Amino acid sequence: MSDFKIIRDGELVDDDWTLVPTDGDVPATGKIIVPLKLWLSARLLPSDSLNVLTARQEPVGVWLDGSDDVSVLADSIATIPLIAINFPKFTDGRGYSAAALLRTRYSFKGELRAIGDVLRDQLFYMRRVGFNEFAVRADKDIADALNALRDFSETYQASTIDPIPLFRRRTALITEA
Amino acid sequence: MYKYDAIDQKIVDERVAQFRGQTERFLAGQLSEEEFRPLRLQNGLYVQKHAPMLRVAIPYGQLSSKQVRMMAHIARKYDRGYGHFTTRQNIQYNWPELKNVPDILADLATVEMHAIQTSGNCIRNTTSDQFAGVAHDELIDPRPYAELIRQWSTFHPEFAYLPRKFKIAINGAAEDRAGTLFHDIGIHTIKDEGGDIAFRILVGGGLGRTPILGHVIHESLPKQHLFTYLDAILRVYNRFGRRDNMYKARIKILVKELGLEKFRAEVEAEWAHLKDGPSTLTQSEIDRVASHFIDPAYETLPAVDTGFEHHLLESKAFARWVERNVFGHKKSGYAAVTLSLKKTGAAPGDATDTQLDAVADLADTFSFGEIRVSHEQNLILADVKKHDLFAVWQRAKTIGFATPNIGLLTDIISCPGGDFCSLANAKSIPIADAIQRRFDDLDYLFDIGDLAINISGCMNACGHHHVGHIGILGVDKHGAEFYQVTIGGNQGFNGKNDAALGKVIGPSFAQHEMADVIEKLIKTYVTLRHQDELFLDTAKRVGLDPFKASVYDKNAGKQAGHAEAEVANV
Numbered sequence: 001m002s003d004f005k006i007i008r009d010g011e012l013v014d015d016d017w018t019l020v021p022t023d024g025d026v027p028a029t030g031k032i033i034v035p036l037k038l039w040l041s042a043r044l045l046p047s048d049s050l051n052v053l054t055a056r057q058e059p060v061g062v063w064l065d066g067s068d069d070v071s072v073l074a075d076s077i078a079t080i081p082l083i084a085i086n087f088p089k090f091t092d093g094r095g096y097s098a099a100a101l102l103r104t105r106y107s108f109k110g111e112l113r114a115i116g117d118v119l120r121d122q123l124f125y126m127r128r129v130g131f132n133e134f135a136v137r138a139d140k141d142i143a144d145a146l147n148a149l150r151d152f153s154e155t156y157q158a159s160t161i162d163p164i165p166l167f168r169r170r171t172a173l174i175t176e177a
Numbered sequence: 178m179y180k181y182d183a184i185d186q187k188i189v190d191e192r193v194a195q196f197r198g199q200t201e202r203f204l205a206g207q208l209s210e211e212e213f214r215p216l217r218l219q220n221g222l223y224v225q226k227h228a229p230m231l232r233v234a235i236p237y238g239q240l241s242s243k244q245v246r247m248m249a250h251i252a253r254k255y256d257r258g259y260g261h262f263t264t265r266q267n268i269q270y271n272w273p274e275l276k277n278v279p280d281i282l283a284d285l286a287t288v289e290m291h292a293i294q295t296s297g298n299c300i301r302n303t304t305s306d307q308f309a310g311v312a313h314d315e316l317i318d319p320r321p322y323a324e325l326i327r328q329w330s331t332f333h334p335e336f337a338y339l340p341r342k343f344k345i346a347i348n349g350a351a352e353d354r355a356g357t358l359f360h361d362i363g364i365h366t367i368k369d370e371g372g373d374i375a376f377r378i379l380v381g382g383g384l385g386r387t388p389i390l391g392h393v394i395h396e397s398l399p400k401q402h403l404f405t406y407l408d409a410i411l412r413v414y415n416r417f418g419r420r421d422n423m424y425k426a427r428i429k430i431l432v433k434e435l436g437l438e439k440f441r442a443e444v445e446a447e448w449a450h451l452k453d454g455p456s457t458l459t460q461s462e463i464d465r466v467a468s469h470f471i472d473p474a475y476e477t478l479p480a481v482d483t484g485f486e487h488h489l490l491e492s493k494a495f496a497r498w499v500e501r502n503v504f505g506h507k508k509s510g511y512a513a514v515t516l517s518l519k520k521t522g523a524a525p526g527d528a529t530d531t532q533l534d535a536v537a538d539l540a541d542t543f544s545f546g547e548i549r550v551s552h553e554q555n556l557i558l559a560d561v562k563k564h565d566l567f568a569v570w571q572r573a574k575t576i577g578f579a580t581p582n583i584g585l586l587t588d589i590i591s592c593p594g595g596d597f598c599s600l601a602n603a604k605s606i607p608i609a610d611a612i613q614r615r616f617d618d619l620d621y622l623f624d625i626g627d628l629a630i631n632i633s634g635c636m637n638a639c640g641h642h643h644v645g646h647i648g649i650l651g652v653d654k655h656g657a658e659f660y661q662v663t664i665g666g667n668q669g670f671n672g673k674n675d676a677a678l679g680k681v682i683g684p685s686f687a688q689h690e691m692a693d694v695i696e697k698l699i700k701t702y703v704t705l706r707h708q709d710e711l712f713l714d715t716a717k718r719v720g721l722d723p724f725k726a727s728v729y730d731k732n733a734g735k736q737a738g739h740a741e742a743e744v745a746n747v
Contacts, residue, residue: 091215091298093338097415100335105450121199121208121216128334141207151195154184156328157404158456159335165404165455166184166328167462174182 005142007123007134008111010149012142015135017061017082019115026052033061033084033113036068043076063115066095070102077106085131087116096129103130103160120145124152130160178239178547179324179469181289188331189286192293196220197279204276219299219337221267221292222278225599231270231278232295233285237305237323237347238266238557240548242537247288249533255281260533261593262518262526262554264641265344266304267295271597293331298339300330300411304346306354307551310470311513311559313505317366317374319349321467322403325458326364329404336411340418341426343411344383353669356552358382358390358676359644361428362410367397374400380410380440381432384638388678389429392437394444400463402448404456409448413440473545473560478510482563497623498570498581512563514544516556516578517588521613523577524606525591526554535576543569552641553590555583586628586699587613590641594634594651595658601634603651603658608632608691615692616699625699628712629668644668646713647698648679649691659685662694664724665716682725694728701727 004015017031026032034042034053039062042053053060061082062073073080083102085095095114102108113133114126123134127149136142154173158165166173181189196216203213217223221232233248240248248268252260255277256270263269273281285291295302303326310318326345330336336343348355349366357363363379375397382391398406414428417435432440489496504513516536518526528536536556540548543565544558551557556578561569573579582588589612592598594605609632616622631645642648648663666679686694699712701724706715716724 090212091338092420093298093336093340093415094420096335096338097412100412119212121212122338125332125334125337152188152191152332154188155334156188156331157333158454163455167459167465168455170182170184170462170465173184 004135004138006113007136007142007146007149009132010146012146019063019084019135029058031059031061031082032056033063033082036062036064036072040072061111061113063113064098066092066098068098070098070106073102073108074106077102077108080108080110082111082113082133083108084113084115084133084135087114087118090117090119090122096125099126099129099131100160120148123148128155128159128161178241178320179236179466185328186286186289189289189291189293192220192291192332193279193282193286196282200275200279215297215338217278218297219294220278220282221295222275223296223599225271225597228272229275229278230597231273231281231292232263232267233270233290233292234295234302235266235268235290235550236327237303237309237320238307238549238551239320240550241288242540242546242548244288244290245533245537245540245548247284247290249530249537251281251284252530252533254284258531259527259529261524262528262550262556264526264552264554264590264592264639265302266550266552267302268550269593271593296342297337298341298343299337300333300339300343300345303327303330304344304355304360304552306348306350307549307555307557308354308504308513308559309349309549310472311506311508311511312350312352312354313507314351315349315507316351316368317349318467318470319347319355319364319366320470321463322364322366322376322400323347324466324469325403325463326407329407333411335408336415339411339415340420341423341428343414343428345407353676354551356641356644356668356676358669359384359388359641360391362407363391369397369399376400376403378406378410381429381437383427383429384641384643385427386424386636387427387429388638388643389433390676390678391429392432394437394441401458401460402452403458405451405454406444406448408451408456409444412447413443417443472508473547475508475511475560476562478508478562478564480509482510485563485566488567494581495567495570497619498579499566500623501581501583501585502579503566506560508560510563512561512566514558514561514566514569514573515551515583516558516573517580517582518555518578519582519588519613520577520580521587521617522610524593525589525609528556532576532578535572536578539569539572553583553588555588581619582622584627584629585622586616586625586630586695587622589613589630589632590645591632592634592639594632594640598634598639600637601651602636602653603634603660604688605632605634605640605649605651607688608649608660611688611692612695615696625703626711628699630695631666641668642666643678644676645679646716647695652685654685658688660688660691661685662698662728664698664721665713667713680721682721683729686728697727698724 047054059081063084346355346360347364365377369375378395379391380394549557589609595601632649633640633642634651644666663679669676
């Protein structure tokens with residue numbers, strides 16, 4: 001457990017997961033998010049008491065970079081409680097496509113978290129492609145970042161969270177107004 | 178033209194509020210320059226030599242008189258009384274203050290205008306044929322689809338942080354007047370075998386450092402699949418486009434490295450999951466948007482107007498203007514007029530607030546209150562009665578917009594260059610000016626005929642120099658401004674659609690040599706041409722050698738080594 005706050009489903013909450021860095025030690029207890037490489041290698045091992053991941057009682061999530069191929073998670077997608085996508089730089093947009101693919105192509109229903117260079121002014125788009133959790137960069141005001149989720153009240157395109165594009169809803173919206 | 182409904186208006190208004198907050202946080206030190214940079218760029222704001230530069234979108238070139246008056250107001254209130262029309266249907270203001278930009282955007286929003294995605298590594302303003310909807314050679318009006326693409330691309334959440342900028346152009350006429358071959362995606366509106374509207378999709382064209390003509394990736398995409406197919410292309414690009422080197426990050430490099438067939442296979446594989454999904458266009462949405470682009474209330478007029486014919490015979494100056502600046506209209510008795518923003522002594526594409534107000538008045542009086550801007554940086558009154566052409570000409574003369582030079586040598590396409598742009602290696606405007614002054618004989622200009630000179634101040638190619646019949650590129654040579662010349666480029670303007678990239682003729686020239694160089698090239702053409710042969714055709718027939726000889730034989734001081742170095746630089 002950490003005292004670090006994240007945004008989950010539009011609320012500020014304590015982060016109850018521990019992020020295991022690349023080549024970092026896996027803590028003995030608690031909910032953990034492990035690097036993709038470790039997650040993949042553990043899957044190849046027998047699910048016995050020696051397996052550092054499958055032997056755990058607590059949930060194990062996985063994190064990867066936006067440039068990683070998310071299709072490697074496809075087979076076990078229903079069993080993964082949390083996937084975190086790392087933005088090495090906020091201008092690297094690959095994580096948006098990775099998130100959209102996880103949510104739509106692979107029907108991922110668990111928590112989808114943005115980690116790394118996660119800043120207020122990208123949150124609105126991140127939420128639209130399917131992220132529901134944001135670990136805003138530690139030096140930034142996370143309460144302020146929450147405001148970004150209200151930047152726009154309507155959007156044109158279909159996206160993960162609004163699968164029906166505006167043009168299929170427009171007449172009804174205008175008539176109501 | 179397209180009119181916003183309450184939702185379109187709200188989206189633009191909320192964008193203004195968002196950017197106001199971002200600007201305030203930047204000025205308060207809560208956002209670093211690095212964090213603010215993509216945010217301001219996606220609102221059209223560059224940091225330039227003298228001040229920020231604000232690039233405002235003119236989606237697919239369409240404007241109302243009210244919008245043009247607002248552009249004049251912005252020039253007066255926030256700038257130094259003028260704006261610059263770019264080669265991609267935008268207007269740029271060179272002297273706004275950062276703190277005023279949210280107010281400028283708020284003013285623009287009151288007339289359904291914005292600066293959304295006019296810069297940055299995102300989907301830029303979609304451009305089109307300036308004569309769309311009125312051209313005599315049009316097959317399908319591309320404007321409804323351009324507007325649909327504008328809406329699809331506006332704040333597309335997945336594609337706001339692409340590897341590099343992404344430009345889409347759409348054309349629906351026999352002639353390609355939108356430069357579709359040198360865009361990241363080019364679209365032709367066509368009819369398929371069954372007579373339904375479809376799109377030919379081109380991908381991977383572009384100018385810049387590595388000029389490449391686009392390839393056809395889909396010969397005939399049924400219209401309902403427009404968005405899902407674009408989503409598929411963009412997703413492949415967003416995932417696999419290079420991000421390690423900004424000079425290799427455009428989609429053209431990805432297409433080139435994968436090969437067209439492999440790239441197409443990736444797109445098809447992606448599209449298989451998106452096709453027929455909720456983003457599939459509905460006929461009712463196409464109809465809704467198309468209903469904004471119906472013909473204005475044209476009168477039934479004879480093809481021949483006696484008053485107009487009389488003026489043609491009476492005034493040689495008017496006849497010349499008609500020959501160059503008036504374009505064939507689909508409707509009998511009407512014509513499209515191009516107002517030239519290429520008068521000698523004015524920077525190509527610049528317009529003052531007074532001129533803009535006068536153009537708005539002209540549009541209200543003579544052209545149903547609408548104006549277009551072309552990527553050649555001129556303004557168009559698209560629906561003028563032939564009967565009114567003489568009056569339009571006289572009034573255009575009073576504001577300096579009646580130079581009879583459309584498509585002629587002095588109709589120079591030019592970026593702002595080193596006078597304003599911090600990316601430029603060299604100045605562009607003084608070169609354009611020197612050439613225009615050298616060719617001040619109208620008889621000679623008419624004798625030379627169609628000739629496109631394009632000037633870019635750097636490799637970013639905003640002046641589209643690669644597709645100029647004569648292209649001029651500013652280069653930095655040991656800290657000094659030099660100019661490299663290409664011949665034989667073509668954007669596909671001459672009705673032949675034989676788009677081509679120009680070839681470098683040799684070592685670059687100093688600024689003071691440029692007017693002489695152009696004059697020598699033109700003399701060579703005039704000497705060698707067959708009857709009625711245009712510069713481009715002569716250049717194609719005879720090759721580079723005679724042109725090289727004309728400019729280099731006396732330049733003994735030039736060293737061959739320079740030529741190789743600069744060719745390699747392209």
